[in-house]
Amino acid sequence: MKKNSLWLCGLVVLLLLGLAGCAKKQAQAPQPPSPANKNLILSSTTDVQDTGLMDVLIPMFQTQTGYVVKPIYNGSGQAIALGAKGEADVLITHAPSAEQPDVANGDFINYQLLMHNSYVIVGPPDDPAKIKGLSATDALKKIAAAKAVFVSRGDNSGTNIEEKALWKQAGITPNGSWYLNAGQGMAPTLLLASQKTGYTLTDLSTYLAQQKNLQLDILVQGGKALTNIYHVMQVNPAKFSKVNTDGAKAFEDFMLSPATQKVIADFGKDKYGQPLYYADAGNIATGGQ
Amino acid sequence: MSVIGDGMIQAGRLLISGDPEVLRITWRTLQITGTATLISVVIGVPVGVTLALRKVFGRWLMVSAVNFGMGLPPVVVGLFVWLLLFRYGPLGFLDLLYTPGAMIIAEVIIAFPVVAGFTLAAIQAINPKMRFQILALGANRWQFLWLLLREARLGLLAAVIAGFGSAISELGAAMMVGGNIEGLTRVLTTTIDQEVSMGDFVLAIALSVILLLLTFFVTAILTWYQQHRRQPQ
Structure with a gap:
């Protein structure tokens, strides 16, 4: 009986030691700049996650700006609905016909062409x-x-x-x-x-x-x-006071910056032999490829 | 079939090499489900004991509610918790949505009725004469409860195991209220779902194997405790 308890204690201690080891490693990440409101909710279409694009872009953005992005991936319809309720700060979606009514009624601002495929x-x-x-x-x-x-x-x-x-x-x-x-x-x-x-x-x-x-x-x-067109847009802080305006602006600026647009344009070339997205910041999207 | 085989091999590779990302996700899974299980036990056991011992008003209805709660569809729980925690929702001021805290809340709502239900059954399974005997021997209230819980420990550990099982296997609610955010709310189940969406079935199988091993390991410890403490010496 006592022997058994000892065994159990030993196991638990070993487990905890192992886990503590992992926790330590985690704490050694470099510290980026620190904005006042760090939490930024991105409501986005799923496919930019499924292709792995966001796994590249979000860490870049976080290191550069110190924001912590909480990306929530849904179909564009739901992603837009979340934004229109003020439950997100910034959006990436690819359904212009569903986006435009919310841009027109002022739910979203800074509606910008991001990329297409x-x-x-x-x-x-x-x-x-x-x-x-x-x-x-x-x-x-x-x-x-x-x-x-x-x-x-x-x-x-x-x-x-x-x-x-x-x-x-x-x-x-x-x-x-x-x-x-x-x-x-x-x-x-x-x-x-x-x-x-x-x-x-x-x-x-x-x-x-x-x-x-x-x-x-x-x-x-x-x-x-x-043609599949992606836009980036911010949720209007004039309508929703809880929106992280600075973070949303920083994110949109980052997405549209030449450096990020270059990453988007090159993304997937090595793996698939062709680009997955065509960077469009500042352009009007024209026909397919 | 080769996907499953490759997945098993990759699981071994990830475990042996101690892949830091996999370890982090596994540790986070253990933290979140462990906390949820603990809270479920802290709430569920007293509820189960009270319903088993006290002739409270509307007891039949409350027992029905607990039994109903044991089969709560997680996606419904997820939906309610999600809407409640919305920024502009009733509990938005807590600022909990898309945090491990939100996942723990959802998992507790799913797991605590399971713990309460098992506890209720375990206490009720004790021969009523035993209760009178304990009281007749002059036990005070707390001694009585302690002896009763000791007597029901087989069933109580089954309650903990079942509660842990429903917490760790949670996907729908965990995805909805946690958001599967890397480094924050990404746990094994949500990662598996994501890897399937990303087309990496081998990694999904590997993570599934790791999830199964983790669940087995924790359950085995509890079971060992349950079985070896059976005969007081």
Whole structure:
């Protein structure tokens, strides 16, 4: 009995010692400058996280400015809704049609073009609906006519809003057992489409990051209709007093600075052989690539 | 299948090399779920004991509430805690959203009914004659409670184990109120979810193996304690 207790104590002590060791290592990080209100909530679309872009940019920003960014990733629809409630300080989203009403009514200020890439329609390599090389709207028409499986994000994200706009342009209201509503992020939706041998609309960057797990090929790409545009904007402190104005401004300035824009433009080149994003600060985005 | 195999190998590699990021996330997981379990025990055991012993008014309804609480959908708990802690929400002044504190609150709400429910069952399983016997031997109130808890310790440890299990396995609520923020609220479950989204299934499996090992290790210590203390000497 006593022997056993001793054993237990020994184990616990060892465990604590090990953990204390880890804690010490953690405390040795260099100390950056220290603003008055350090906490900065970024409400952002998920795909900039899923590609790993934010894992590069946020540490850079934090070291340069001393702010602590709390990035909250959701579909653009929800990301915008959080900002419009004053629950975030700064936003990165890619659904211009959903952003603009909130810019117009003054929820968001300093609405700036950040970067763009493109949407693509991906599908099974044997392409049962024969959409390869078509325009986006023609491709959707053929998918609907063939009743081929199409997986929709169904989550009011930027990609989902773009998809709905494309169906509208094609003059089709998609429904039926071939049209699946995933209600999930881009990566799970791609995986679902791959497992169900279906088609889906995706941003190119998430597709490239996920490609090794998918049996999906790019079938439709290019054209102005498939341009995916990202904006950065601040939540209006005149409307929401709890907003970290200085932090939001610092973050937006950082994102639009030439140095950061260069990092964005180069991001992913080494891993995928092509850039994942095209830096746009100060430009008006023009057609796809 | 090769993903699972590769994941196991990578788990071994991460553990042997002592990858600092993985160690930090594991330690944070242990801190947050450990605190949540502790608070759940501090709240849940007295609630369970009271409901088992006292003929309080509306007892039946309260016991039902505890049993209902044992099956609370974590995503609902997460949603409520999230909305309550909003900057402009009722508890926004606490400034707790997207902190480990918020995760602990959500996990306590999920885990403490489990602890209370198990405690209630453990105390009620004691032969009522035992209670009279303890009192007949002249025990005061605190001695009575202490002896009763000692008698029910098998069930009480099961309560702690179950509470810890529901706290450490939490994903939905942890993601919502914690935000999976690197260096602050990123725990093993939320990291696994993120790695799946980022397409790194091998790392996701490796972290899953580490989460399972951690859960097994803690549970094994508690179980060892439970089983070896069974016969008072």
